[in-house]
Amino acid sequence: MAAMIEAKGLTRCFGGLRAVDGVDFTLESGEIHGLIGPNGAGKTTFVSLLSGRVPVQSGTIRLQGEDITQLPAHQRVRKGVAYTFQITSVYPRLSVFDNVALASQSHSAGNVAEGVAEALAKVGLTGLEQAIAGTLSYGHQRLLEVAMGLALKPLVLILDEPTQGLASGEIDGFKTLIRSLVPNTTILLIEHNMDVVMDLAHRITVLNFGQVLAIGTPTQIRQNRAVQEAYLGGDDAAG
Ligand SMILES: Nc1ncnc2c1ncn2[C@@H]1O[C@H](COP(=O)(O)OP(=O)(O)OP(=O)(O)O)[C@@H](O)[C@H]1O
Numbered sequence: 181m182a183a184m185i186e187a188k189g190l191t192r193c194f195g196g197l198r199a200v201d202g203v204d205f206t207l208e209s210g211e212i213h214g215l216i217g218p219n220g221a222g223k224t225t226f227v228s229l230l231s232g233r234v235p236v237q238s239g240t241i242r243l244q245g246e247d248i249t250q251l252p253a254h255q256r257v258r259k260g261v262a263y264t265f266q267i268t269s270v271y272p273r274l275s276v277f278d279n280v281a282l283a284s285q286s287h288s289a290g291n292v293a294e295g296v297a298e299a300l301a302k303v304g305l306t307g308l309e310q311a312i313a314g315t316l317s318y319g320h321q322r323l324l325e326v327a328m329g330l331a332l333k334p335l336v337l338i339l340d341e342p343t344q345g346l347a348s349g350e351i352d353g354f355k356t357l358i359r360s361l362v363p364n365t366t367i368l369l370i371e372h373n374m375d376v377v378m379d380l381a382h383r384i385t386v387l388n389f390g391q392v393l394a395i396g397t398p399t400q401i402r403q404n405r406a407v408q409e410a411y412l413g414g415d416d417a418a419g
Pocket residue numbers: 194197199217218219220221222223224225226419
């Protein structure tokens with residue numbers, strides 16, 4: 181498989197804290213890649229480095245071979261790296277349609293209404309176009325964020341805890357949605373819900389204290405002694 185994103189030696193400190201510390205990482209084209217680790221392990225900082233929301237201090241990031249390390253976030257979005265928290269905070273007073281249209285308009289050349297309809301259909305929000313976004317259930321607002329990301333027709337969609345606040349019935353729908361997106365879209369998913377990540381991910385990277393503790397298939401990660409000690413079996417396993 182070809183690398184969609186390749187990061188080498190990524191580092192970001194906050195004061196004396198090495199939040200992301202020399203991380204090598206490959207996101208293969210078409211995969212669902214889970215990113216897990218204890219609270220404060222550096223997951224959000226790491227994806228913020230990939231998306232350009234936080235500047236890299238050292239290391240390199242390549243997107244399909246092209247060095248994007250120094251590109252500002254909006255240019256990375258244009259190149260196909262969509263990060264739900266970055267570009268797609270829901271506008272609560274606007275309709276569902278207008279929320280997705282705003283995302284779609286800024287980045288797509290095609291017909292906006294068609295793009296909106298397609299993105300809403302994918303996440304299962306068809307019929308709610310005229311609803312005011314702020315009145316949607318929390319779970320539906322999260323799905324709306326995903327639709328806004330999809331409206332950008334990204335190569336890579338980075339999702340930071342997308343199932344937080346979803347009801348269990350909604351989580352099943354979310355899993356079906358994510359599976360339907362690959363391999364056209366490559367997915368990087370920060371996820372605290374172990375059942376979801378073990379079920380969905382082709383591969384998982386475990387961060388701990390800003391470093392890669394392990395990388396492997398869900399089965400390999402479950403069986404990894406260091407991961408069990410640092411995370412899965414620990415007292416503060418979930419966050
Ligand atoms: N802007 C910032 N300024 C200072 N410290 C920060 C900043 N962002 C993150 N940190 C620190 O960097 C470390 C990693 O944080 P990060 O949010 O990346 O971890 P995480 O794995 O996403 O955690 P969680 O699972 O709780 O979301 C933490 O100790 C955090 O306090």
